Amino acid sequence: MTYQEGSREEYEAHLASISDAEWKRRTQDAVWFSKDPPRLGPDPPLTFHKNFTAIQPKRYVVGDFLAEGEVSCFFGEPGATKGTIAVDIACHVAAGLPWMGRTAGGHLDPWERKALGKESMPAGVLYIALERSTQVQRRVEAFTDEHGIQEPLDLAIWSGPLDLVGSERDDILSAVYAHERAQEEDEEGEGSYREVRLVVIDTLARAFGSGSDSGGEETAAVARKFERVLRFRPDLHILVVHHTPIGDDSRLRGHGNLLAAFDQTVRVRKHKVGSTATVMKDNDTAEEGKARFAYALKSRVIHVAKDGKETTAPVVVPLPAEAVKHAMPKVSVKAAGPKASKSEQPLLDALEGLGGSATEADWRVAFDAARQDGLSPSAHRKRWSVGRPALEAKGLVQKDSEGRYRVTVTNVTE
Incomplete structure (x- = not known):
């Protein structure tokens, strides 16, 4: 009940009816005295960690x-x-x-x-x-x-x-x-x-x-x-x-x-x-x-x-997964600007193969699909984790306001 819902006398009677325990609970947070106090319902059913059932494997x-x-x-x-x-x-x-x-x-x-x-x-x-x-x-x-x-x-x-x-x-x-x-x-x-x-x-x-x-x-x-x-x-x-x-x-x-x-x-x-x-x-x-x-x-x-x-x-x-690969044209940067290293070039090739613009997830999929034969999975992952920020730092790749990456200065050769 709020003061606006009844007379002042009714509101004071309502306050007097609240037990000391209830007052203590309410005064733990000053929000109770705001103009818009929380409207609480019944306590929702909670499952505490100690009561978790055994995790079943996914079927x-x-x-x-x-x-x-x-x-x-x-x-x-x-x-x-x-x-x-x-x-x-x-x-x-x-x-x-x-x-x-x-x-x-x-x-x-x-x-x-x-x-x-x-x-x-x-x-x-x-x-x-x-x-x-x-x-x-x-x-x-x-x-x-x-x-x-x-x-x-x-x-x-x-x-x-x-x-x-x-x-x-x-x-x-x-x-x-x-x-x-x-x-x-x-x-x-x-x-x-x-x-x-x-x-x-x-x-x-x-x-x-x-x-x-x-x-x-x-x-x-x-x-x-x-x-x-x-x-x-x-x-x-x-x-x-x-x-x-x-x-x-x-x-x-x-x-x-x-x-x-x-x-x-x-x-x-x-x-x-x-x-x-x-x-x-x-x-x-x-x-x-x-x-x-x-x-x-x-x-x-x-x-x-x-x-x-x-x-x-x-x-x-x-x-076989390797039998179907993205067709990716080779990419080389202009001589006047910064150049991609040998390990960074496959990342540029992958992005250009997607039309020169893609989300990070799509770029990664294309890069993974063209993994170099003989390159270990860990070395391949390192190329990505090190090469992507390096290309951004060199200005060869930029991230736009929508979160898509695009190749900046490139010459595409067939």
Whole structure:
């Protein structure tokens, strides 16, 4: 109660009713006597360190990459093959087959792995194809043909609509439970029921209803929807496919709330030879431990019409990471100005290969991708840690107001 809420007599009576213990607690901080004292509610539930439960190891849908209870975002320009790699991951999880040398599918405890002789089991997958769902179907068929899979995958496609902004319903959870009920009730699939472990949303831009991915309120609403799904189903991983701004594939398109909503972001790029999927953000992985995957696409015939016309779909073929590198022109500084040392020149080459301007994270990825053969990892890291500030000190590289680095005085030679 404040003086403004009643008469002076009522206010004085209120003060007189406060116990000595309460007065002592309140007078510990002078803020109580300000014009706007804090409006405290009930004490929130706190978990003290001494009461922490034993830390449980993370459980993965794709080993050491996509974890249960997390959200990842695969982003890239149109044609970057981000949709193709998302389907490939989904199919590997549904089939229980290793993906890029990592286990994929439902988690097995150590005793289960020993008893079954397997590292993982097939898991249910919900693929929310908000655009070109028939294309996703063709890619799934191409995958099963390529890998000689005879039994149907526990993978269901839902073409929406899905509105993560305007709808108050938990539509993702509804679809997950519908998937699991259908499998449970399928007499032909008796004994093969598996819970859903992976949800793919392709693409996120189609899930904003009448809103936009550039709006702060809309993107915050999407983040809350993801949190709500994982609160009820912490055994799921949500994989989102999203776009980049036109002409800039170094970052996600949209409001900054999106980046905060993802535990992991993966940039997908198409190169002259093959494609790469590079982890840009990972909340639990150090910079040097972030993964980079390389792959090519192979066209697979999935149907031949009576007139001989073929229907094809792409399948992913893994490549060694070093097989796909950024094409980087050589850079040399003008003779009149300061020069880069031999160990600093690869950093300039990497930045120029990105168009002469990039974020520090993108610059580092390009530099790592072009690591000199025979150079030890520690020596390579030292080149970066010493070379980057040295180039800035020489004025060969500058950092602008947006935090992007750019090459200053250079001559580009092919």
